Amino acid sequence: MEGGAAVVILEVKNLSKDYKGGTKALTDVSFSVNEGEFVSIIGPSGAGKSTLLRCINRMIDASQGEVNFNGVSVRSLNKKDLRKHRTKIGMIFQHYNLVNRLSVFQNILHGRLGYKSTLAGVFGRYDEEEKNQAVELINKLGLQEEAYKRCDQLSGGQKQRVGIARALIQKPKMVLCDEPISSLDPSAAKIIMDHLKNINKEMGITCIFNLHQVDVAQKYSDRIIGVNAGRVIFNGTPDELTKDKIHEIYGSESGSLITD
Structure with a gap:
């Protein structure tokens, strides 16, 4: 944060999620997010991005590891405390979830x-x-x-x-955005991203995004986390996200994502 030491608002430690039948959605995922940061999580379909967001606010229960948000261990909360806790974490969905x-x-x-x-x-x-x-x-x-x-x-x-x-x-302290622009055309997507960036800057709300679009992540983010097959394989600034790193994150999909 400007003018002072960064305050960690979210800490994910050694988080894993196994589904019935032995499918591993997340394996030993660790990272932290500072208050007021704008962080994008990128990776191919099926990489575990949505599972990760849902483990952060416990829409899904992780198999092991820790999620600490705003000084509270999310995995240890009972049902009543979890409901109260979730008021501090806004969620924006790909398919809107409106009535x-x-x-x-x-x-x-x-x-x-x-x-x-x-x-x-x-x-x-x-x-x-x-x-x-x-x-x-x-x-x-x-x-x-x-x-x-x-x-x-x-x-x-x-x-x-x-x-x-x-x-x-x-009035959340953090907003989780699960593929918020993947159903939108480019001009509508830009409007949404501009609104969210303004909210992040003006209101100081921490934003964590799942995104498919590497160029969008590079344009708007303070930091990018790259996920493949349920593991974090990149955690750095947009400038540090090289073509080689993009290829490592996306594998054979990466050709269409890299632009000069």
Whole structure:
């Protein structure tokens, strides 16, 4: 962080995930992320990127290893504490995970459910402050004209902006983004990445991305982690990501990813 020593917000130590049948999704993965960092995780399909993100917020239980977020051991939390803990970790999904029949405004407010009792959540009881926050985020992400549209009437890029707003209304310390632009055309993808970079800079929110696009990772990231077959094989700055390293991460897929 500028003007002081970096503060580690996330530490992953010797993390492994084995699925039934012996499939190893992750093997001995270790890295740390500083507060306010913008980190991309790249690698071919099936490399374990999504599994890694889901182990960080415990949507998936790891087989072994440690995940420490904001000074808390995530793997040791009980169900109640995990729910509370997840309010500090926003999640943005590849396929948006919105409720299509509800409006943009209602979908954004759903980001507050982690703070509610089950009953308050069922009846959609949100206070004025929460509604005002939703309006602010709608304005920030350029969704004013879509605010009361059903989400099934939106374009992919608009849906992803709703997903970002829903994550931000949680007031998270960190946002995990699982392939957030892979379903979008290049211009919509650029809008999403620009919004996320601005949020990272202006709000100081730590961002961790899974990305397929090496050039996007190089353009936006402070640091890149390369994963292949469930192992970390690169951890460095965009400048350190050479063509040889890209080839090592992607193997035979890498030819189409390298541009001069």
